[in-house]
Amino acid sequence: MxxxxxxxxxxxxxxxxxxxxxxxxxxxxxxxxSPQPVTARPPSPRTGVGWILRRPDALTETEQLQLKAARAHCSELDALTGHVRSFAAMLTAHLGECLPDWLDAVRQDDLPSLHALAAGIDRDRHAVVAGLTLPWSSGVVEGRVNRVKMLKRQMFGRAGFALLRKRVLVS
Structure with a gap:
């Protein structure tokens, strides 16, 4: 007793x-x-990625606090969040001239997955800078190409080229 x-x-x-x-x-x-004190479950990776990829003002107060706590516990996550948000700001504001500085900042941190992204961007740097600065977009063309490929997949083995051509041209 x-x-x-x-x-x-x-x-x-x-x-x-x-x-x-x-x-x-x-x-x-x-x-x-009991082996461990009862604590809150950590967020799933999908949830964490959602918090990082969404605009900070689109997060609820609870989500902001949870992301802040996760960033405080993991310096790599904090650096990753900063890089992702600065890249998103470059995309939305068409600030292609900031890309070299962003690439240098990414290379200074120990984040191998972002190093691979930076290397891929560096291989085609001029096209990426143009895409980030110029107001034109190839989205409409890409959409049409995607639609034609879908029609081709739907008709595979069912009809000849003449019918596929008519479907593409009519719609």
Whole structure:
């Protein structure tokens, strides 16, 4: 019999507790011998990526606090978040002239996945800078190409080229 357990039982009985001393003792024994304290589950990787990729003002207060806590516990995650958000700002504001500085900042951190992205961007730097600065987009053309490929897949083995050509030209 533990004195602390007995003392606790004596304190809670006048407050309305109807259980026995043995029940209090068993409850405290489980708490004392539990391997880990009960804590909140960490967010899933998908959830964390969603927090990083969304605009900071689109996050709820709870999400902002959880992301802040995760960034405080992991310096790599903090650096990654900063790089992703600065790249997103470059994309939305068409600031292609900032790309070399961003690439240099990425190379200074120990983030291998971003190093691979930076190397890929560096191989075609002029096209990426043009895409980030010029107001024109090839999105409409890419959409048409995607649609033609979908039609081709749908008709594979069913009809000849003449019918495929008509479907592409009509719609």
């Amino acid at each position: 533990s004195r602390a357990t007995w003392k606790l039982w004596e304190e809670i009985v006048p407050l309305g507790y109807k259980g026995s001393y043995q029940r209090v003792r068993a409850y405290l024994h489980d708490k004392r011998t």
